[in-house]
Amino acid sequence: MHRPQRTYGRIKARTLKPRQAGLMETLLPHLAVPVEGEIDIDSLFAAPPEAARAPGGPGGALRDFGAGDNPGSSPEAGAVVLEIGFGGGEHLVAQAKAAPGARFIGVEPFLNGVASCLRHIEESGVANVRLHQGDAREVMARLPAASLDLCYILFPDPWPKARHHKRRLIQPAFLDELARVMKPGGEVRFATDWANYASWTLQHFTRDSRFAWTAERAEDWRRPWPGHVTTRYEAKKLGDCAPIWLRFLRS
Ligand SMILES: C[S@@+](CC[C@H](N)C(=O)[O-])C[C@H]1O[C@@H](n2cnc3c(N)ncnc32)[C@H](O)[C@@H]1O
Numbered sequence: 001m002h003r004p005q006r007t008y009g010r011i012k013a014r015t016l017k018p019r020q021a022g023l024m025e026t027l028l029p030h031l032a033v034p035v036e037g038e039i040d041i042d043s044l045f046a047a048p049p050e051a052a053r054a055p056g057g058p059g060g061a062l063r064d065f066g067a068g069d070n071p072g073s074s075p076e077a078g079a080v081v082l083e084i085g086f087g088g089g090e091h092l093v094a095q096a097k098a099a100p101g102a103r104f105i106g107v108e109p110f111l112n113g114v115a116s117c118l119r120h121i122e123e124s125g126v127a128n129v130r131l132h133q134g135d136a137r138e139v140m141a142r143l144p145a146a147s148l149d150l151c152y153i154l155f156p157d158p159w160p161k162a163r164h165h166k167r168r169l170i171q172p173a174f175l176d177e178l179a180r181v182m183k184p185g186g187e188v189r190f191a192t193d194w195a196n197y198a199s200w201t202l203q204h205f206t207r208d209s210r211f212a213w214t215a216e217r218a219e220d221w222r223r224p225w226p227g228h229v230t231t232r233y234e235a236k237k238l239g240d241c242a243p244i245w246l247r248f249l250r251s
Pocket residue numbers: 007008009084085086087088107108109110113134135136137154155156157158169231232233234
């Protein structure tokens with residue numbers, strides 16, 4: 001069987017703190033995307049999970065990352081949003097908080113990131129986030145066609161060395177799957193602070209007639225979209241350029 005290239009680095013770092021380990025056991029099962037079979041989005045979001053309903057704290061950590069700094073482009077009620085590689089979940093949960101009627105699916109293979117996201121979910125009390133620990137491509141393969149209104153790919157692993165470019169998430173096969181799961185008119189939002197990954201992504205999307213790059217002037221890719229919430233990786237400024245913000249519409 002053909003195995004796709006691994007696009008991520010480590011899947012575990014330090015041992016989880018007791019509170020996070022507890023949330024993996026108590027909260028994650030209520031929010032988890034089923035591990036097999038076609039994903040029925042309405043069932044996935046049917047009843048808000050009891051364990052996720054009550055805020056467990058003030059949600060201060062989200063404020064550190066600018067939640068609500070720049071409101072104005074929240075997805076509509078019922079919209080389905082996928083965030084691929086949510087890292088620690090600060091962005092995912094802030095967006096979910098800003099758009100309580102929309103439905104957010106976050107996928108991240110890094111265990112400590114999933115545990116951190118659960119803490120943000122508990123602290124903020126959001127009830128519209130579902131999670132999967134693993135490879136987003138595996139989840140996408142089980143999503144119905146034309147099911148996503150919005151897909152975030154924020155600061156994906158850059159794999160800067162040429163011999164590692166094959167590990168980048170953006171590949172023709174990935175675009176095939178993305179084209180299948182996006183609704184007509186749905187939007188893909190991609191950001192990177194690695195110049196070569198920005199050009200790589202632009203080349204892949206602009207060669208593909210199923211997607212249209214929305215930029216009309218330099219400002220459109222130099223500035224984040226309205227409502228952006230700074231991510232943890234973005235704040236580290238590890239790349240070789242200022243962040244580049246690319247928006248593509250599915251035709
Ligand atoms: C550089 S980090 C950025 C994290 C976060 N988006 C941020 O900006 O803070 C890239 C993340 O993408 C995740 N990732 C890589 N390949 C993935 C895949 N195939 N599916 C889901 N997540 C993936 C990695 O585990 C990592 O946490």
